[in-house]
Amino acid sequence: MCRHIAYLGPESALGGVLVDPPHALFRQSWAPRRQRYGTVNADGFGVGWYAEGDPVPGRYRRAGPIWGDQSFADLARVVRSGALLAAVRDATVAGADDEAAAAPFAAGAWLFSHNGAVAGWPRSLAHLADGLPAVELLSMEARNDSALVWALVLNRLRAGDEEGQALADTVLEVARAAPGSRLNLLLTNGETIAATAWGDTLWYLAEPGRSTVVASEPYDDDPHWVEVPDRTLLAASRTDVLLTPLKEPEDAIRPTDDETASASPKETSA
Numbered sequence: 001m002c003r004h005i006a007y008l009g010p011e012s013a014l015g016g017v018l019v020d021p022p023h024a025l026f027r028q029s030w031a032p033r034r035q036r037y038g039t040v041n042a043d044g045f046g047v048g049w050y051a052e053g054d055p056v057p058g059r060y061r062r063a064g065p066i067w068g069d070q071s072f073a074d075l076a077r078v079v080r081s082g083a084l085l086a087a088v089r090d091a092t093v094a095g096a097d098d099e100a101a102a103a104p105f106a107a108g109a110w111l112f113s114h115n116g117a118v119a120g121w122p123r124s125l126a127h128l129a130d131g132l133p134a135v136e137l138l139s140m141e142a143r144n145d146s147a148l149v150w151a152l153v154l155n156r157l158r159a160g161d162e163e164g165q166a167l168a169d170t171v172l173e174v175a176r177a178a179p180g181s182r183l184n185l186l187l188t189n190g191e192t193i194a195a196t197a198w199g200d201t202l203w204y205l206a207e208p209g210r211s212t213v214v215a216s217e218p219y220d221d222d223p224h225w226v227e228v229p230d231r232t233l234l235a236a237s238r239t240d241v242l243l244t245p246l247k248e249p250e251d252a253i254r255p256t257d258d259e260t261a262s263a264s265p266k267e268t269s270a
Helices: 014-018 070-078 123-130 134-138 145-158 163-177 257-262
Strands: 002-013 045-051 054-062 080-089 105-107 110-117 182-188 193-197 203-207 211-215 232-236 241-245
Touching (some): 002 070, 002 110, 002 182, 002 193, 014 045, 014 070, 014 080, 080 182, 105 145, 134 145, 145 163, 145 182, 163 182, 163 193, 163 232, 203 232
Antiparallel strands (some): 002 080, 002 211, 182 193, 203 211, 232 241
């Protein structure tokens, strides 16, 4: 489906996090070790990073595979940052959005990624889209499920919700409307990381006071990687990591037969 990673720590070349480790995101684009849905993440990639003194991150996104982009190889070698979010994408349905559909999505200081798929998309979330301000819908970068999930999260952030609450409430809202969805969300503002484990793998590696990495899967065999339990909200900084259980909505709307069929991994758009 996708693989993603967020890093907070000492300033490092992008490649030090995304390319150099033996099982880094770069390698996960063709040889993920723990991916449950899909096999090759070659339908786009992106990285967003923060520069000292500027709260608004820069982004580099492309529609093709990360391994075929020589410009990214140069960027990864020379660009340095102490905070980043990156993702590689596996989309089984063709679309016209190209790099606009590749995470990270961005607004202000925030970077966002979705690893998963919304069951019954797009009909299952039509009523949630109706509840968004028109400007939010018109500002969506792409027309896939991840972009709408981001619009729902962003609407909460702009209303004043803190990052973890915005992710948790969005996951529960989408899960209620579209049971069976996979909703691993990842969000950073350059100072903190919020993430959800909901239907796919999530891990973190923390060196308190120095660095925190949150990722779909470990990028090396360090024994200190910790797997996040399913149905969990993670909130992290450079100094600590907090895990909070999330409960399955009891009033979830059961999908129709047509929506259940469209939730197959062959019909996802994340």
